[in-house]
Amino acid sequence: MICQDCKKREAQVHLTQIINNEKLSLSLCKECAAARGFHSPLDNHPFPLAEILSGLAGDTPPVKNSPPGEEMVCKGCGLTFEQFTRQGRFGCGDCYSAFRSRLESIMRKIHGSSLHRGRIPEFSKFEKSEQALPIQEEERLQSELATAIKTEDFEKAVELRDKLKAVREKLMMEDTPN
Structure with missing residues (x-):
């Protein structure tokens, strides 16, 4: 127009x-x-996401693998983690991987977990993906475990608890970078 x-x-x-x-x-x-x-x-008032992130990121310890004085940098766009916390935006899709270790602690502070635990929309392609299967399995086992405990079927509850533990370990292994 x-x-x-x-x-x-x-x-x-x-x-x-x-x-x-x-x-x-x-x-x-x-x-x-x-x-x-x-x-x-909004022209003179930037979105406070950068302030929120810098406050949360300021509490996170430096990454174990980086030597003192060396900051995290995205190889895709050259953005540093410090720049990300100041501006509140990533420079490219590779930033998620580059800053993963620091983002996990921020996500835990905000959501209580670094893994998505919410419902998955039915229309989502993710729902039918291989990545979604362990999450759906965990939810199903959790529900069955609650039912087994409620009906006092403790042998089944022990079996479900062990399966649930195995699925959670698998999820944690998939979530950790190689």
């Missing part, structure tokens, strides 16, 4: 005003919107 003022640039600001049950819509480019005095309330 073209700016309704200058009719030259792409409209990036869309305003809608309703006065006396009449709707007035205006689409402007950033320059024309600024000239009219319309400014985004």
Whole structure:
């Protein structure tokens, strides 16, 4: 959509005003919107994710494998972990792997676990993947274990507990980097 003022640039600001049950819509480019005095309330206030992450990451111990003074750097884009905590955004998809050891402790602080334990949407491709099977198996065994304990079938409960432990160990091994 073209700016309704200058009719030259792409409209990036869309305003809608309703006065006396009449709707007035205006689409402007950033320059024309600024000239009219319309400014985004978020322009001068960066998203606090960077502050939250730096607060959480500040408590995490340095990575065991890195020598003192050497910081973590993503090989894909060159982003350092310190830059990530300041800006609150990754530079590329490889950042997840590069900063994995530090991210796990942050995820544990936020969610209580570094593994996803929630439900998986039915429409998700992940649900049918090989990676999802151990998680679904763990949920099924947990449910069966609760039922066995409730019905006082303790022999079955012991068997389910052992299977559950094996599945959890498998999940932990898959989650640890090689």
